[in-house]
Amino acid sequence: LLRRNGPIPLNRHSSVSRLLSTLAVLEQREGKLNVSSLAAVSAAQKLGGSVTGFVAGSGTKAVAEEAAKVKGLEKVIFVDNGAYDKGLPENFAPLLVENIKKGGFSHVLAGHSAFGKNLMPRVAALLDTQQVSDIIEVGGEDTFVRPIYAGNAILTVQTSDDTKIITVRGTAFPAPETEGGSGAVEEGVDPKAECSTEWISENLAKSDRPDLATADKVVSGGRGLKSKEQFDKLIPPLADAMNAAIGASRAAVDSGFADNSLQVGQTGKNVAPQLYLCAGISGAIQHLAGMKDSKVIACINKDADAPIFQVADVGLVGDLFEKVPELTEKLK
Numbered sequence: 203l204l205r206r207n208g209p210i211p212l213n214r215h216s217s218v219s220r221l222l223s224t225l226a227v228l229e230q231r232e233g234k235l236n237v238s239s240l241a242a243v244s245a246a247q248k249l250g251g252s253v254t255g256f257v258a259g260s261g262t263k264a265v266a267e268e269a270a271k272v273k274g275l276e277k278v279i280f281v282d283n284g285a286y287d288k289g290l291p292e293n294f295a296p297l298l299v300e301n302i303k304k305g306g307f308s309h310v311l312a313g314h315s316a317f318g319k320n321l322m323p324r325v326a327a328l329l330d331t332q333q334v335s336d337i338i339e340v341g342g343e344d345t346f347v348r349p350i351y352a353g354n355a356i357l358t359v360q361t362s363d364d365t366k367i368i369t370v371r372g373t374a375f376p377a378p379e380t381e382g383g384s385g386a387v388e389e390g391v392d393p394k395a396e397c398s399t400e401w402i403s404e405n406l407a408k409s410d411r412p413d414l415a416t417a418d419k420v421v422s423g424g425r426g427l428k429s430k431e432q433f434d435k436l437i438p439p440l441a442d443a444m445n446a447a448i449g450a451s452r453a454a455v456d457s458g459f460a461d462n463s464l465q466v467g468q469t470g471k472n473v474a475p476q477l478y479l480c481a482g483i484s485g486a487i488q489h490l491a492g493m494k495d496s497k498v499i500a501c502i503n504k505d506a507d508a509p510i511f512q513v514a515d516v517g518l519v520g521d522l523f524e525k526v527p528e529l530t531e532k533l534k
């Protein structure tokens with residue numbers, strides 16, 4: 203498994219960077235800017251050239267005004283139409299394409315979120331270009347680095363497409379400062395494309411805890427917890443003592459110990475908190491794919507040979523049923 207080792211050299215020339223203009227697609231929910239989508243702005247800044255934000259949905263002029271304060275955004279384009287509130291790709295893709303064409307952008311970046319993964323392949327298809335997905339580094343105006351095989355290999359790709367359509371791994375590009383900028387706000391074009399899909403309803407898991415994807419600290423439990431009762435008895439009190447979000451391995455989710463919205467890994471969420479503390483997780487490659495960029499990794503496992511110790515900065519070999527309550531008490 204490869205962990206990134208410092209920046210790769212940039213291969214851009216200043217004369218080229220002046221021609222670059224990047225559109226960063228921002229996400230909003232009920233009129234609130236989704237700060238995690240600002241990773242697209244951070245990645246865009248690494249390209250050089252001008253960076254414009256784009257947001258659509260009802261009442262998004264206010265969202266655009268908020269986003270215009272983000273450092274590094276020269277302009278924010280908004281389209282105020284409730285038809286885009288849920289980010290359905292069927293009408294959002296033609297909307298974005300119209301605005302890309304109007305602005306003549308050389309690069310279009312969006313988060314590698316559910317929204318970005320749904321939207322950007324359609325945008326690429328409409329523009330007849332090949333998308334570059336889930337980048338973790340920018341190597342130049344046409345060169346990008348992305349993990350493949352669940353992070354087992356790191357690929358450097360070069361694209362010759364005129365318009366580069368890219369999704370960005372949020373954990374690889376820390377969000378820019380959200381104050382201090384003074385970008386312009388401009389209304390975009392609205393093609394009002396037909397939408398063949400109707401939004402019916404959504405069931406969102408609600409929690410007072412920090413959001414797993416963006417939390418500073420995460421406490422995760424695995425199959426070693428043995429049951430949902432033990433998971434609920436041990437993991438939430440430890441997370442509460444640290445003001446941390448809760449995560450879980452896929453084995454814990456599949457065994458019904460934790461909700462699948464808490465799964466960390468290749469087929470779950472990517473997290474990169476300051477501290478990732480896990481108990482009863484072996485460290486399978488698919489789990490590591492979702493948390494190996496955490497700043498400090500700490501683990502509790504009774505098997506000293508468990509692979510998690512190979513990526514952990516701090517490891518405790520011991521029985522989690524003793525060690526987790528002890529740690530929780532000490533943290534309190």
Ligand code: FAD
Nearest residue numbers: 424425426451452453467468469470482483484489504522
């Ligand atoms: P195990 O591997 O069973 O490990 C349990 C650990 O608990 C062991 O190391 C054991 O020593 C320890 N333990 C047991 N009892 C105690 C105790 N009393 N005290 C201390 N330690 C104890 N997995 C993910 O997590 N996320 C993903 O997104 C994901 N995606 C996948 C995608 C694909 C295509 C595939 C094939 C697999 C995927 N997996 C994913 C599954 C992954 O391969 C592992 O099966 C899973 O991560 C194992 O979870 P675990 O570490 O909780 O369980």
